Amino acid sequence: xxxxxxxxxxxxxxxxxxxIRSVANHPTHIAVAVECxxxxxxHVFRTGRRWxxxxxxxxxxxxxxxxxxAPAQETAQDTAPDTSAAAAxxxxxxxxx
Ligand SMILES: [Zn+2]
Numbered sequence: 001x002x003x004x005x006x007x008x009x010x011x012x013x014x015x016x017x018x019x020i021r022s023v024a025n026h027p028t029h030i031a032v033a034v035e036c037x038x039x040x041x042x043h044v045f046r047t048g049r050r051w052x053x054x055x056x057x058x059x060x061x062x063x064x065x066x067x068x069x070a071p072a073q074e075t076a077q078d079t080a081p082d083t084s085a086a087a088a089x090x091x092x093x094x095x096x097x
Contacts, residue, residue: 004045006038013038028054 002015013036021033021042029051033044 002032002034002045004034004036004043006036007043008036008039008041011038 001017002020003012004015005012015034015037019035019037021035022031023033024031026048027050029046029048031044031046033042035041036043
């Protein structure tokens with residue numbers, strides 16, 4: 001059994017082993033594709049120390065970049081936290097499978 005959070009419904013779901021569609025071993029992580037019992041779609045979950053470290057590094061780099069760019073804009077001070085969160089999210093999305 002796996003415990004996943006469905007990215008569509010945002011609910012925690014217990015997933016039976018028979019719903020695992022593939023497991024791929026990558027140099028930085030393991031990618032597990034599962035058939036979601038909540039929304040019926042297929043989601044890929046990645047895990048691994050190197051994957052987490054790389055993501056954390058990219059997120060902090062994106063946050064730093066957003067923070068250093070923010071003072072250049074007049075109204076950026078109020079929106080800076082949102083900007084860095086969006087940049088961190090964007091950095092995560094660009095990761096290869
Ligand atoms: Zn789902």
